[in-house]
Amino acid sequence: MRLLRTSAVYRPQGDTWLLARALGDAGLNPGSRVLDVGTGTGALALTAAQAGARQVTAVDVSVSAVVVAGVNAWLRRLPVRVAPGDALERDYREPFDVVLANPPYVPAARSGPPRGAARAWDAGHDGRAIIERLCSRMAELLAPGGMLLMVQSDLADAEATLARLREEGMKAAVVERQRQPFGPVLAQRAAVLEERGLIRRGQRSEELVVIRADRPR
Known part of the structure; x- marks a missing residue:
């Protein structure tokens, strides 16, 4: 998928396409309502719309991402509504059939809130700041029978994510795995992570996992 992008917007990478593949494997019921958390270029939102979603809501804290995702959706004439802000703080009129999330999951090199482009990847001391917030809202964001698909690195403790989702009443499991070399961000802070x-010591690769969580009907 060719997408317009600016340097201020997170470039779709291995985690994006791994999650897109998991969505394809899971299947999307025609007419589904989908929420894309932290849409970036809109890659996942567009994938869901092309797969038959009736309505896709794509949200991002980055104004640049909102503009870019909106243009990418407009060029394809797809039913994607792009909105600015924190997707996990917004109120929605009704729950969603599918929630897609490629949240920030990289352990931050220093304390304090991330700024600029780092908002797309930095997620607190252990990489779980956004993941924990996401898990805590799933029972509210998903309709009965709804599905969450989220990608994260094993560096941010996928087992803890599974446990949190199950605490929220979800059925959760890892459905995709992929090992890849560290990108530039992780490579630069490898010593800190060690x-x-x-x-x-010497580890320079991570395993990406896609977690699926289903809300019981």
Whole structure:
């Protein structure tokens, strides 16, 4: 999928396409309502719309991302509504059949809220700041029988994510895995991650996982 993008917007990478593949494998019921959390270029929102979603709501804190995703949807004449803001703080008129999320999951190198482009990947000391918030809202955001598909790195403790989702009453499991070399961000902070015990000495790869969580009917 060719997408318009600016340097201020997160470029779709391996995690994006792994999640898109998981969506294709899971299947999308025609007429589904979909929420894309942190849409970036809109890649996942467009994938859902092309797969038959009736309505896709794509949200991002980055104004640049909102503009880019909106243009990408407009060029394809797809039913994607792009909105600015924090997707996990917004109120929605009704729950969604599918929630897609490629949240920030990289352990931050320093304390304090991320700024600029780092908002697309930095997620607190352990990489779980956004993941925890996402898990806590799933029972509210998903309609009965609805499905969450979320991608994250094993560096942010996928087992903890599964446990949190199950605490919220979801049936949760890992449905896709993919190991890949560190990108530029992780490579630059590898020494910090080693010191924290988040990676082994000399480790320069991570495993990406897609977690599926289903809300019971």
